[in-house]
Amino acid sequence: MWGTTGCPGVVGRHYGGRVTSTPTRAPSGAPLIATQALTKRYPNGVTALADLTLAVSPGTVGLVGANGAGKSTLIKILLGLLPPTAGRVNVLGLDPALQGEDVRARVGYMPENDCLPPDLSAAEFVTHMARMSGLPKTAARERASEALRHVGLYEERYRQIGGYSTGMKQRVKLAQALVHDPDLLLLDEPTNGLDPAGRDAMLTLIQRIGTDFGISVVVCSHLLGEVERICDSLIAIDGGRLLRADRIENMTTSRDVLVVEVAEGIDQLETRLAGLGLTVSRDGRALQVPLATESTYDQILGAVAELDLPLHSLDQRRHRVAELFANGPAATTSTREGAHV
Numbered sequence: 001m002w003g004t005t006g007c008p009g010v011v012g013r014h015y016g017g018r019v020t021s022t023p024t025r026a027p028s029g030a031p032l033i034a035t036q037a038l039t040k041r042y043p044n045g046v047t048a049l050a051d052l053t054l055a056v057s058p059g060t061v062g063l064v065g066a067n068g069a070g071k072s073t074l075i076k077i078l079l080g081l082l083p084p085t086a087g088r089v090n091v092l093g094l095d096p097a098l099q100g101e102d103v104r105a106r107v108g109y110m111p112e113n114d115c116l117p118p119d120l121s122a123a124e125f126v127t128h129m130a131r132m133s134g135l136p137k138t139a140a141r142e143r144a145s146e147a148l149r150h151v152g153l154y155e156e157r158y159r160q161i162g163g164y165s166t167g168m169k170q171r172v173k174l175a176q177a178l179v180h181d182p183d184l185l186l187l188d189e190p191t192n193g194l195d196p197a198g199r200d201a202m203l204t205l206i207q208r209i210g211t212d213f214g215i216s217v218v219v220c221s222h223l224l225g226e227v228e229r230i231c232d233s234l235i236a237i238d239g240g241r242l243l244r245a246d247r248i249e250n251m252t253t254s255r256d257v258l259v260v261e262v263a264e265g266i267d268q269l270e271t272r273l274a275g276l277g278l279t280v281s282r283d284g285r286a287l288q289v290p291l292a293t294e295s296t297y298d299q300i301l302g303a304v305a306e307l308d309l310p311l312h313s314l315d316q317r318r319h320r321v322a323e324l325f326a327n328g329p330a331a332t333t334s335t336r337e338g339a340h341v
Contacts, residue, residue: 031056033078035088056233083097105180123157144175263310
């Protein structure tokens, strides 16, 4: 079972409800996650993690790597579900190997695989997971409803999960990870199996969890573009070893290209900007315009105002993180010294 067991959780700190208990906090300023020479070797001789040294600050963190890089093994160790072969690990000031239940009482886990019971409704299942975290029956039902409302399943909460789409099932998994109001979320491939619209919706939900609720999130993904969009920092591992770790802004540099996004009317805006003599190109749902002069900003803003369009963002394009790994990383981070993100 990948829920929490046997420990009362904190109810309502972030999005409604009544606080019933407060867990022991990590020391002020302590890393969210810290590992020292963490190593995991399986009996078959496979080394999943090798001498991994990290210090992760609170925020939204991307954990990236190809399949088999060691991401899932690291998550299981952080949850106290798998013992390390060597080294040390600390999560929220706790040792998962010795205090696994305490860690899982404060951490929400969204697994990659589809492991939901098809014959239960979302309300029943998420309520059950809340009860497992130690909440009384009434509070568990209330928390389940709040969590399902947050992920957009409130109206569908009494339907059996077996009849849900892939996107809805992913949202149920996110709801059960949130229901006990954790301090940290570990999300393993949260956009797995989703179409582009579903991925956008899921990423928006995850971003809101970090910004609106103040919950730290570790997003495990093999898609660098997703990580760059929503994360503050990045940890890249390959073959169980640390490849690179840093803040996103430190891994990218600004380019002389402006990117403008509007909630609607992108075709009209593209036509208008081209009519002003600007070079315009599409990038998904955004427009890219070379920053020829300082007046380019004013021209774009003027066009948006003239067309009365809702402006979503206007900013300089930064090199994408994925570009740093296109031909291998420009520099690796020493695993002996470790990294702080």
